[in-house]
Amino acid sequence: MTRESTCSSVRPSAGLPGRLPVHRWIRLAAWSTLAASAALVGCGKKEEAPQAAAAPAASAPAPKPEPLKIAFAYVGPVGDGGWTFAHDNGRKAIEKEFGDKVVTSFVEKVPVAADAERVFRDMVGQGSKLIFGTTYGYMEPMLKVAADNADVKFEHATGFKQSANMRSYNSRTYEGAYMAGVIAGKMTKTGTLGVVGSIPIPEVVRNINSFTLGAQSINPKIKTKVVWVGEWFNPPKETEAAQSLLNQGADVLFQNTDSSAVLQTAAKAKKLAFGWNSDMTAYAPEAHLASAIIDWGPYYIQATREALEGKWAGGGAVWWGVKEGAIDIASISDKVPAETKAQVEKIKAGLKDGSFNIWKGPILSQDGKDLIAKDTVADDKFLSTLKTYVKGVEGKVPGGDKK
Amino acid sequence: MDALPLLIAATLNAGTVLALAALGLLINERAGVVNLGAEGLMLMGAIAGFAAALHSGSDGVAFVAGAAAGGAFAAIFGLLVVYLSTNQYATGLALSLFGAGLSAFVGVGYVQGKLGERPQFALPWLADLPFIGPALFRQHPMVYGAIALTAALAWFLYRSRAGLVLRAVGESPESAHALGYPVRRIRLAAVVAGGALCGLAGAYVSVVYTPLWVEGMVAGKGWIALALTTFATWRPARVLLGAYLFGGVTMLQFHLQGQGVDVPNQFLGMLPYLATIVVLVLISSNAAWVKANMPASLGKPFSPNN
């Protein structure tokens, strides 16, 4: 097969740039210098204060303190209607609560890779003193930047490493999953539930288990099928995963992925599903049963308050749930019978005052053995390393048996 | 078993996206032009279609908008490649990068858009047939449209004069030019038509398949469509079947997962690509096969003698 040639101007014989006469090189250098200096001169006036310069307000005694600069790094787009959307709502809650005492900014779609560190350093360079990183993958970059900037406070979501000026926070999404499971258990006609899983980390396994436990509290014979997408956010794939679950007999779907695709797929097939992370009612009102939402507002407001009052301390790890107002099950549909709604309210109250425990034995694991003994309550450590399915969940956790 | 007809239905749905795009690429390549920008065109079609559906409330308008967007950007590509004889591969790549960036850019305001309840489709009497009813007759009209398009394209290529000219341009533009045909205009027309189909496929993704907009939502289907056209040796019917095959692979992955089969799903995911390489090797190794199957002027620019 023959081909046509490429850059026709570059040829092996006469005219190769490598053999240009001297005056051509001079001309090229002149062009480049001209262009570069034009850019630099033209923009020099509008330069930002370079990161080396200290914040001007720090030295002079000001009548009013400078607003606290807070920056957020999001892994997804603000408009995803799910995970990042929930975090952004938390950010807006901070603005509403503290008014002009704070100035917030955010960067969305910060990749979980080498680029993340640069973004965090730039946030520090722009004067942010409280920085929130909203996904697990930012842990290492944040640690590095935190080590270099002791006066900046770092808050990391869903991580497990802390330092003197960095701490972790997380939400008990499994409580929302449990309550959704209770509703699902009541509403399913086939007795088979479906979950579209993202990445098989303990958090997601825990949510699948809690969902199943909730459903089994209504109907002990409930089965849950799980399909793994391998990503947090991929609407077409989530659609196909949801479709596959429906094909296999599930008639109520749950998800741990970030878009509304699962809900919409269920709607198309005239089945039922839940919203996740944010209230997804508007996407498919006729299929929506309830949304297990995360409200980051309470925690973000507290963290900001601590920073403003000088009470912020790093090194800790916080795990908030229904009790602290971080988790809720919202917009329960009218399709759900009143008695189930009442039951969910009772569970909520029980979680709030600590009288109700989701992970209280006896709970069997998938192979029938005791996972949690009778009357024992699982502690946080057990929950955060959970890698096995409970009885009733079908399939295997990908890589779950690897030690 | 309920699962099988539903699996078939889902496969038809998934395959339609690929089929539409690949048929468009087939028109391109039959005229001798390789358009690596398929992914960008699909994304532009997706955002155009979604925006149109959101504003107008009509799926039909959305499809037209998607096709128009795809055709318009393909026209830019076509002008560069056909009339200015720029390198097809580089230009196509530029188109795919540009289309991805521009669609994300334009689509920023649409990420939370909701299209409202999607209509259900079922052919009146056929949909109630046991097994094949749910498997075949509860699809969106575009699925049947893709099948009709395949037939139409096959007829066009092999039974019509215009199709013969198109193929001639693809095989030997010099000869076609010598016979007095406006080779460049024909190539441009092929590029625009092909681009319109890619845009239509994109609109189908964002309006029917997964009715929302998120950047990059086409997620590589454009590249699969490129592979598909080669895999199907540039014949419409084979493109359609191949599209169902490739589209079915993802559904198969999830189905197997649900059944508890332990094959790492990445290996299943590799299958379409490995299959294409195998086909490429097979058809290229035999010179006679190459002649019989591949448009001879594929990738080569043409300019009439001045």
Added chain:
Amino acid sequence: MFKLEPRTQPSRRLSWASPVLALALTVLIGVALFVLLGKDPLRGLQMFFVEPLKSAYALSELSIKATPLILIALGLAVCFRANVWNIGAEGQFVMGALGASWVALQSGVEGTLFGGWGGAIVLPILVAGVFGGMAWAGLVALLRDRFNANEILVSLMLVYVAIMLLGYLVFGPWRDPGGFNFPQSITFAADTQLPRLVAGLRAHVGSLLALVAVGLLWVFLFRSYRGFALQVGGWAPAAARYAGFSSRSALWLSLLLSGGLAGLAGALEAIGPLGQLTLYVPVGYGFAAIIVAYVGRLHPVGIVFSGVLMSMFYIGGELAQSRMGLPKSLTGVFQGLLLFSLLACDVLVNFRVRWVRSKAPSPQPSPASFPKDGRGGNTRSA
């Protein structure tokens, strides 16, 4: 109306002005976009062209982004000059990262091949990366050599196969057992870290390697016999055959070279900025490098400039988002625009724009006048 007239000689002046013109065109459209979005265009330009160059830290970050782009583009330049269309550099990049990780994971582990190497393990890591990329590109060469399979499609398909392989490894055998089941490998041992150029900054020796590669490739392309033979083989295969230059060896040489360079870039990325193997190794450098190669006129020195330019687009896009609220997708828009403009401007190198007033009847071409110019313009057949 305008008419394009082929020049008798490709214009050397425009061959150098074309990238600058293309950049100017891109900037112009960029300014228009900024204005359309209601943002200060000058500040927008500043994000892209000034901020990435402002401080030592900024330059260090620029070098981290530019190094893989330049390395891959150098290899692609050789390929394109040999008329071999390696579109699969992204896959070779990934395979390089995989090869490098295979060695890096052994650091400090008892009983493995490289366990006891200490700091010197960086060398076998990079070599493994080079081999990984070479092997992947070699596959393409093999299929083209033996079966005449189109290298464009084969290399492209292999990109996705490589990405799937990466996914399999980070979800499976290479997953960090202490990483809560996240699809990533362990953080590589400190021994595997690349030596830094300046303490406190992220710039690493990879940048020096890239500059060395620039020099070596310049010598290869413009001062060596093999390089000359390779390019002739690409430009005029018939003449090459006549002169005894083997297009087969050009095929293998260019693919192995570009695969090796892409693999090296992947290795540097894995042990440098990333420090572990994750799903996010493929970020599109392999495709962006095609643009870098083109804008750099397939010339090693030009590639340095265009590599820096593309890196400025990447970083500028990030900054434009974080400081001005502009969508990050601008980066892709600019990159695509740059290549489009360049391709359009390139036309001027071979064609002159003429204003034709009257419409002359186009002559009927006779079979004898089939185009056969071996000078400017595009050659069509071997």
